Amino acid sequence: MSQQMPDTESLKAFNEAITDEFRANDGKVGGQFEGADLLLLTTTGAKSGQPRVSPLAYFRVDGKLLIIGSFAGADVNPAWVHNLRANPSAHIEVGNEPSEVTARELPPDERDELFGKITAAAPGFAEYQAKTSRVIPVFELQPAD
Template sequence: MTDLSERKAFNANIVDEFRANSGKVGGPFENATLLLLTTTGAKSGRQRISPLAYFSIDGRILIAGSNAGGDVHPAWVHNLRAEPRAHVEVGTTAYDVIARELPSAERDELYPKVAEISPVFAEYQAKTSRVIPLFELQKA
């Protein structure tokens, strides 16, 4: 996806499908563990919804700021850094969370586990010179 309007339309369709099918979607995300993350825009102050893959590792919910291996962080990373309080929808359950960006050592320990669960995340890291951040989502 090359432009922002294309990405917004793509994400809006995933959000609609997610909500219509109790958290299940088809296409490229079929069988993936997805959640909807609602953040507060760092600049706009508006609510922003992002469909994201998530990983349950050691009883924790983790999300990766991969941006498909792009050279910039996805907008939701900037939003969580500015305001870590957010809201998630997992399946038919919704709750508030506090996001904690993992420090380097913890991130470096857990990222290989993320890549083991979903090998495309190893490809994403290999495509970019930036370190893909991991966030833990803890119930508020």
């Protein structure tokens, strides 16, 4: 049972609206993400070389800043995963604090351990994993040197 791919244009408009609201309100947004820990991740497009902004939930687990490539359980990774794999240097905004980071994709053992802690705090991510045959990737964002 495969998942529908989110419509690219709808997703783009949705992300732009959240991004605008985030920047206008020091990182606070309403709707389905009200009260969630969100950051804006700016990656470099793997093909285009253009900056790409994605609003994402983040988690702090064991002192690590983590983001999850769930794409709501779709059978493909979100574009930002592909972009980070091609170029792990990125820019984030947490609240009104911008910073440069380097993304590190967690190896399987570490990913499994931390994913369990994430799903304990946010059970929706376990539901997303159950919907897809791919292993949902988890990235640690580390301050750039």
